[in-house]
Amino acid sequence: MSPARVLAPAEMTARDLSRRRIALALLTALPLALYGAQAGHLRHAVVTGGVVMAFSVAGAAMFASFATRAVDQRLMLAGYRPYELLLGRLLLLEVLGVLVAALFSVVMVLGTGPSDTPALVGGVALVAFTSVPFGLALGALAPQELEGTLILIGVVGIQLTTESSQLVAKFLPFWGPQRLLTHSIDTTVAIGAAVPVDIAYALALLLVAVYAIGRRVPVISAPPVSR
């Protein structure tokens, strides 16, 4: 695997996203608006702002994934492997996620004054980290953008409306960051295994995305077609 086989998909994902400025601005404005609307309720505002940030990053990842659907099969026929395409997009989107997370962290640290600032920053960073494979998996699995968007809204919505101590919350992708964000305001809430669970969840989502993209655009290189 040469660097060019990862960097070219990353570069083209960046170019594609840079031409969706309005969509990205709206995706970023929505969580900020929700955070601002709840600014009087410390705990809710931080958890809402942090978790809803998944809309921005996962949405960007999902749209980037849908944009290339028509061409992925040809790219793989030309010689790309599914993991090379996904790795290139993953790297670019994680960089984007870091930028968005930095913006949200600054806004929420200044706006809320958390008890545990590193926990808040860590929680926001974990949301960004997990959102990329989540968006890529949605982009690979959902039939169309509408279905993908509805699933994204549903998962983030359920995560928001449940407490991190509830059983159902632990099965959702943003439980780890939700726990960290809650802890940043109320330090009596234990962080526990939030970080390793979240990393494991993100890796599992990435494997799902690799499998789904490989399954959706199979290029047969073994018998019955021998080459």
Add this chain to the structure above:
Amino acid sequence: MSPGEAVAVVGENGSGKSTLLRICAGLIRPDQGRVSVNARVGYCPQEPGLIDLLTADEHLALFAPALGLSRERALHEGRRLLAELAFPVRDRSQARHLSGGARQKLNLALALIGDASLLLLDEPYQGFDHGAYVSFWEHVAGWKGDGLAVVIVTHLLTDTVFVDRVVELTASPERGAVVS
């Protein structure tokens, strides 16, 4: 298929022309039978497989590493092909702003760059004007001369005079294919 041979695949709607090409390209597994390909395949799908927000040059640059080409070589080769197909090479428009014919020319060029020795072209000239259509068949003659094998799905019976063999598929599989 032999090197330097051109074959037209014709047949009614739904007879499986595109499916046959996709099987030959290795994109679909056949229910029965076997396809052996000992060549690098250049595949042009019926519907242009493009990324709407990228330009022609960006498409060429994206395909370059997969084909084992440097970006410079892919751009050079791709622009030359596009110019020969009368694509507006200086146009930096995103694919979504291109005309149907221009999109199809880019679609075709992406199948041609690299060192493909077998071209599988599924109605590759949809949307072409007459000049580009004539130019396309001149290119087919040139590719044959260079030793490339070319398979073209077509609806136009007039195209069959440009090829060495015609394979006609029927919508009723039990009738089989007719080779002439």
